[in-house]
Amino acid sequence: EVQLVQSGAEVKKPGESLKISCKGSGYRFSTSWIGWVRQKPGRGLEWMGIIDPGDSETRYSPSFQGQVTISVDKSSSTAYLQWSRLKASDTANYYCARPAGGGTGPFDYWGQGTLVTVSS
Amino acid sequence: YELTQPPSVSVSPGQRARITCSGDALPQQFTYWYQQKTGQAPVVVMSKDNERPSGIPERFSGSASGTTATLTISGVQAEDEADYYCQSADSSGKYWVFGGGTKVTVL
Numbered sequence: 001e002v003q004l005v006q007s008g009a010e011v012k013k014p015g016e017s018l019k020i021s022c023k024g025s026g027y028r029f030s031t032s033w034i035g036w037v038r039q040k041p042g043r044g045l046e047w048m049g050i051i052d053p054g055d056s057e058t059r060y061s062p063s064f065q066g067q068v069t070i071s072v073d074k075s076s077s078t079a080y081l082q083w084s085r086l087k088a089s090d091t092a093n094y095y096c097a098r099p100a101g102g103g104t105g106p107f108d109y110w111g112q113g114t115l116v117t118v119s120s
Numbered sequence: 121y122e123l124t125q126p127p128s129v130s131v132s133p134g135q136r137a138r139i140t141c142s143g144d145a146l147p148q149q150f151t152y153w154y155q156q157k158t159g160q161a162p163v164v165v166m167s168k169d170n171e172r173p174s175g176i177p178e179r180f181s182g183s184a185s186g187t188t189a190t191l192t193i194s195g196v197q198a199e200d201e202a203d204y205y206c207q208s209a210d211s212s213g214k215y216w217v218f219g220g221g222t223k224v225t226v227l
Contacts, residue, residue: 044220044221062215
């Protein structure tokens with residue numbers, strides 16, 4: 001069974017750094033892209049970017065380019081989303097998700113979400 | 121690149137709900153539709169414009185023409201009340217985007 005298990009909720013202050021994780025299991029991790037989706041409270045889904053664990057090719061939405069870093073550790077079948085300096089506007093639920101059929105979309109498996117709260 | 125959806129659609133039980141999604145690259149790219157209920161992760165209810173995934177009720181159907189894709193729910197049931205998002209790729213096929221979402225309210 002394919003599973004994506006994300007790290008727990010985080011509460012951070014503006015300016016702090018953060019790295020959240022998404023561990024894949026039940027499939028060959030290196031053969032399937034993994035993406036990240038942001039959902040602000042009461043708002044819609046936003047496609048942030050996606051990474052190929054096989055060669056670490058990464059594609060960022062223009063809206064998120066330079067704002068976050070997506071990475072993977074193949075040895076632990078884990079994808080990461082990180083910020084160097086959080087802002088209050090980064091407060092959101094972040095999902096990792098795996099696209100269907102070996103391509104880059106759509107997403108057929110989702111993690112449970114990681115709620116990130118940034119507040120002074 | 122943007123996909124445009126109406127913010128809300130209201131429908132009585134048993135009636136038909138239509139949700140549109142507009143985007144310049146839709147003539148070249150497939151549209152996918154997700155259903156998201158409160159507190160849950162999204163679920164694909166329509167693939168490649170009009171292919172219904174296994175387990176999705178037959179009352180869900182999809183179509184596309186030109187720059188507009190449409191998700192139709194025929195014979196809406198109370199359990200269909202949710203947010204619906206379209207998703208597609210830009211003209212390069214490398215970058216994906218979600219529509220703003222449509223809240224379907226069953227009256």
